[in-house]
Amino acid sequence: MVVKGNHDFKVSREQLWIYLMDPIVLAKITPGVSRLEIIGEDKFKSVSEIKIGPVKASFTGKLKVVDKDQPASFVIKMEQLSRIGNAHVSVQMNIEEKEGGIAALAFDGKADLSGVIARTGQRVLSGVANVITREVFSALEKHIEENKQTVESEESIQSMKTIKPPELEDPIDPAINSIG
Amino acid sequence: MTKYIGKSVKRVEDKRFITGQGKYTDDIKMPGMVYAYILRSPYAHATVNSINIDAAKSAEGVVAIYTGADIPEAIAGVPCGWQVNFKNGDIMKEPPHPLLVRKKVRHVGDGVAIIIADTRANAKDASELVDVDYDLHDAVTDPKAAAQPGAPLVHADAPNNIAFDWQLGNPKEEVAAALASAAHVTELDFVNQRMIPNAMEPRSAIGHYDTAYDKYTLYTSTQNPHLTRLLMCAFVLGLPEHKVRVVGPDVGGGFGSKIFHYIEEALVVWCSKQIELPIKWTCDRSEAFLTDAHGRDHVTNAKMGFDADGKIVALQANTFANMGAYLSTFAPAVPTYLHGTLLQGLYTTPKINVDVTATFTHTNAVDAYRGAGRPEATFLLERLIDLAALEMEMDPTELRFKNFIPAFDGVEQEGYVTQVALQYDSGNYAPVLTRALEMVGYEAFREEQKNQKGDKLLGIGFSTYVEACGIAPSAVVGALGARAGLxxxxxxxxxxxxxxxxxxxxxxxxxxxxxxxxxxxxxxxxxxxxxxxxxxxxxxxxxxxxxxxxxxxxxxxxxxxxxxxxxxxxxxxxxxxxxxxxxxxxxxxxxxxxxxxxxxxxxxxxxxxxxxxxxxxxxxxxxxxxxxxxxxDPANFTYPFGAHVAIVEIDKETGFTKLKRFIAVDDVGNVINPMIVDGQIHGGLAQGIGQAMLEGAIYDETGQLINGSYMDYCMPRADDFPSFEVDRTVTPCPHNPLGVKGAGEAGCIGSTPAVVNAVIDALWKGGHKVKDVKMPMTPERVWTAMQG
Incomplete structure (x- = not known):
């Protein structure tokens, strides 16, 4: 399944980069995500509830950010597992600076589905994925707007940069390195 | 004096079927019965690093869980029942098909663990607690792509994924020479797409080891109880055959898919011995899509040459046949002895060569599906001859009449010896087409077509076929590679x-x-x-x-x-x-x-x-x-034949194709019960036309079946069809006492190319000279063909 699209944000691409790298922000804006926990540098574990039509499933997964070229591009690799099937996702994200202080985000990738979600209704799933992606970016846009209004400063963004991954209780799952 | 033969006696079994009293495997209940669920691979190609069953073992109601590691090495898996050799004489590649995989999964649906619990729901719930760690690998699903260098390997010991290569007929050089000197050559590349059988009753099996009598019983939804017993006892589990009873009770359809000995049958029997309880396994529809042996899946290039008068001078057919990940019971026979041997058709073609490469792919096994090889052969011949008629601007029926083998009854006149290893028993081909043309009102139709205006395109397509039924005799099939008598x-x-x-x-x-x-x-x-x-x-x-x-x-x-x-x-x-x-x-x-x-x-x-x-x-x-x-043990196969005609109407704006009429004139020899024969023909037509217009399994490039449900796989419905117009001629079989030939598959064998030919005819007459529209011919594909 192909995942492709773009979205413009009214921030500089440096600022957008910081938002996109922030797990707290990401957890907040992604529909269904109830937890996004840091398990290593640029590696996260997620728990999410996704509802597609009559099907509702809880996905647990791993997500990592690789090939970072700040602030121009990165690749997200994701592995989501659930009782109705699994998704292995790889998405290339490119951020370009447009006139008027706009950061244009373009994404292009592929989701390999397996299990029931692969063989039932896959033909409608790319539509669903597009809806979810739009929701994510609309929520991010809203989050950016709200942050501008409430803080109106670079400080909070700067402070986000300094968030350190929490100390890990468990050692990093070696399987995370095999994603994708 | 016949009181019953030839009469449409109402089916005595229907009383129990239509009142819901049929007794199918899943209806059988036994004291102490437990239920199995098979955890299957969600991936097409992966290494199993580890399987953790700890959490599942302590789940509610769980009785036992087995994985591939628990099954003794001596139980290698289910065997293949038909051996085809490579052209060089080597035996086909026959990698084991294990009851549960040990190291590698090779298609989505490969069995990884069997979970047995007090209820089916508990077994299924517990399966979600089994933690399997996979390493994913690239997959290949297309039979031709699989044979190309660098394709992901399904089995390490089958280089280029080739299970076997095979050829039959006249030497290739002779065919090539005849084609080179032909006045006209029609060439076509096409795909005979993969079909899912969709029996109404999903597969089900009960294994029961009776400790008191030291006897095993297997109830299973099979077309073939004795062969299942033989294969399971002698080649899978090593059980004494006299201590094993196999029962195929009422079975709700099979279309071929229940001929084969499946892993689940052997598994429930083996597990029942371990836990000394009767075990029932019934697959759900989703599993049926994934694991019932599929049909067809040929990728073909074919050339048919004609002389200036339109007589066929040669045929070269090259096919890649998909075997799936493992060789199912009769799989090797389908593209070879049930396909290559039928490429004479009902024509006098003097030079024929057929070359088949059978490949492994990361997909479910492919085996016999209603018609098994003969629909593929008919499709090949009938697409080519109809297309040739368009290219040579000849009438497609005239071209056929010109090439038909003259009548022979197998008594006064000898059976017809083909270029591809068979001797037809009896045949009289022209009358079936003549009768079909009468029923169509052919000349009037061509007039109507010529004068058509407006937003629709009318087309007519033909298919004349001969097939081989009554599969036997043992000596012949044995020489052809069958490992069982028939x-x-x-x-x-x-x-x-x-x-x-x-x-x-x-x-x-x-x-x-x-x-x-x-x-x-x-x-x-x-x-x-x-x-x-x-x-x-x-x-x-x-x-x-x-x-x-x-x-x-x-x-x-x-x-x-x-x-x-x-x-x-x-x-x-x-x-x-x-x-x-x-x-x-x-x-x-x-x-x-x-x-x-x-x-x-x-x-x-x-x-x-x-x-x-x-x-x-x-x-x-x-x-x-x-x-x-x-x-x-009969002296020969029987060879029914017939002529099918489709009339379609295409909407120019949308590409939507409506099947307006379908005429089938079949000769199945003597008929015992005309109503049942009509019913068999109707059912076959539904499946054959379904392949042309609606059905087809789709695997994506990672090996996922992406239309594995009735929401996604387009099954034909009654309103997709016109009322079928069927008739018969009778040419008795000369070598069996009833003079019968067999009617179960004819509808499915003849119909598919007639429908495609009708669409192609409509497109040509509408000015779109396309050679092919891929099946299923969806409105999108037909519309696209009209844009060229």
């Missing part, structure tokens, strides 16, 4: 009161054997239909059987019954002669009694049968009883 057995047991129990090795899974066979018995014995009971499907009551497939039940199984009836009547005559104090030569048998010729002295069948079991006044030296078994 005869049939029948026992006719006359009870003391004159009622007759018939035990047949054929197995009905919807064909109406209980009616058709009873018609034959009642007529031959001159007794009422109600006095005949047909018993099938239980290895403990039926001596042996080779099952039902290849339209063989009546031609082979029915003939075995006739042999036993002959023996019963021969012995009965001796008893009657004794009672009548006459010589057997002086007796006539009719309407259930023996009469001394020229007198009114007679004795009834019931008196004779009672005497056989109460032999107080009895011929000297004759054994008591009236009970005979026979094994019938």
């Amino acid at each position: 005869f049939e057995s029948a026992q006719v047991r006359v009870q003391p009161t004159g009622k007759v129990s018939v035990y047949t090795g054929s197995h009905s899974h919807g064909q109406g054997h209980e009616t058709t066979f009873a018609q034959v018995v009642a007529d031959r014995m001159g007794i009422p239909l109600e006095d005949v009971e047909i018993i099938h499907g239980d290895s403990d009551s039926v001596a042996f059987g080779m099952g039902t497939y290849g339209s063989r039940s009546l031609a082979v199984g029915g003939s075995a019954i006739v042999k036993s009836i002959d023996k019963v009547l021969e012995k009965g005559a001796k008893i009657a002669a004794h009672l009548l104090e006459a010589s057997t030569d002086d007796l006539d048998y009719a309407e259930g009694k023996w009469t001394v010729k020229g007198t009114d002295k007679s004795v009834g069948f019931g008196d004779v049968s009672l005497t056989a079991y109460v032999p107080h006044n009895y011929p000297e030296g004759l054994e008591p009883g009236l009970d005979f078994s026979s094994f019938y």
